Amino acid sequence: xxxxxxxIFSVLVFIVALLGLGVGxxxxxxxxxxxxxxxxxKSLARAFLENSYSTLDEEWxxxxxxxxxxxxxxxxxxxxxxxxxPTSGYYLISGMVTFSSMQDGERIEVGALSEFFFExxxxxxxxxxxxxxxxxxxxxxxxxxxxxxxxxxxxxxxSIYGDSSGKYTYFTIAAMDF
Numbered sequence: 001x002x003x004x005x006x007x008i009f010s011v012l013v014f015i016v017a018l019l020g021l022g023v024g025x026x027x028x029x030x031x032x033x034x035x036x037x038x039x040x041x042k043s044l045a046r047a048f049l050e051n052s053y054s055t056l057d058e059e060w061x062x063x064x065x066x067x068x069x070x071x072x073x074x075x076x077x078x079x080x081x082x083x084x085x086p087t088s089g090y091y092l093i094s095g096m097v098t099f100s101s102m103q104d105g106e107r108i109e110v111g112a113l114s115e116f117f118f119e120x121x122x123x124x125x126x127x128x129x130x131x132x133x134x135x136x137x138x139x140x141x142x143x144x145x146x147x148x149x150x151x152x153x154x155x156x157x158x159s160i161y162g163d164s165s166g167k168y169t170y171f172t173i174a175a176m177d178f
Contacts (some may be wrong), residue, residue, distance in 0.1 A: 001079045003046075004041045014080040014088045015057065016111070018128045022080075022108065023065060025063045027032060030033070036086075036129035040075070041122075041158065042072075042095060042174070042175035042177070043072070043073050043083075043085070043086060043087075043174065043175040044070065044071075044072045044073070044089070044173070044174045045068070045070065045071040045075055045076035045083055045165040045172070045173050045174075046069040046070055046071075046073070046166075046170060046171070046176065047065035047067065047068050047069065047076055047078060047081070047095050047170065047174075048063075048065060048067050048069055048162070048166030048167075048169060048171075049063065049065055049067070049160065049161075049162030049166075049168070049170070050066050050067045050163065050164055050166070051066055051130065051162050051171035052100065052159050052160060052161050053159060053160055054101065055090075055159075055160060056161075058154075058155050059153065060151055060152070060153045060154070061151065061152060061153070062081055062149050062150065062151050063081065063097060063150045063151065063169065063171070064081055064162065065078060065081050065150075065169075065171065066078075066162070067165055067173070068070060068167060069170075073086060075173075076173070078173055079151060081150065082147045082148070083147060083148050083171075084145065084146075084147045084149040084175050085144055085145060085146045085147075086144060086146065087140070087144050087175075088141075088142065088143045088144045089138070089142070089175060089176065090139055090141055090142075090172065090175075090176040091140055091141075091142050091148075091173055091175055091176060092137070092138075092139050092172075092173070092174045092176055093112050093119065093120060093136075093137070093138055093139075093171075093172070093173050094135070094136065094137040094138075094170075094171075095110060095112060095135060095136060095150050095168045095170060095171040095172065096110070096129060096133055096134070096135030096136075096168070096169060096170055097110045097130070097134060097135070097150075097152045097160060098132070098133040098158065098160070098161040098168035098169050099132055099133075099154055099158040099160055099161060100130065100131050100157050100158060100159050101130060101156075101157065101158045102126040102130060102131065102132045102156060103127070103158075103161060104126055104127055105126065105127075105129060105154055105158035106125070106126045106132075106155045106158065107123060107124065107126065107155055108123065108124045108132055108133075108134040108153070108154045108155065109121065109122070109123045109124075109126045109134065109152065109153040109154070110123075110124075110134045110135065110136060110150070110151070110152045110153075111124060111136065111150075111151055111152075112138075112140075112145065112148050112149070112150060112171075113129045113148070113149045113150075113151045114140070114142060114146050114148050114149075115146055115147065119138065119140040119142075120136045120137070120138035120140065121133060121136055122134050122136045126156075126167075131161065132158075133168065134152075138177060139176060147174075148173060150171040155168065
């Protein structure tokens, strides 16, 4: 049997293939390192009321939102109207509720409820107005797994007011970087 000749071209192709395999493995390793360093999105959610509805008077109730404007980390459940805290930390919370058909002397109270404790809130009294809003903004510390709900109370026979822009009745939560 004779000896087979190996061409320089075949050797070069083999070397390039080995180099390609090495570069590919190194690239995959670097990609995995990069992915492990990427931070998950911080919580940022906003729900609002588009369709007005009537509620019982002189009773605390959870506001029933019907539009989830955004929720970058899927922490707000629009069915239960509850935000569940993914990680412990400080959160900026803001909310407003608007009622129509208010009478003089009636009042609205609103707040964010966490594990049955008020985190923030405010009160407004009607005087020579038909539409009345009450809102709040605060920074609160929440533990992982805590939930937030937007609650309201009013005296009278008014309806909670919503619109397609979401500027009258809404609830916003944003994780803070402290």
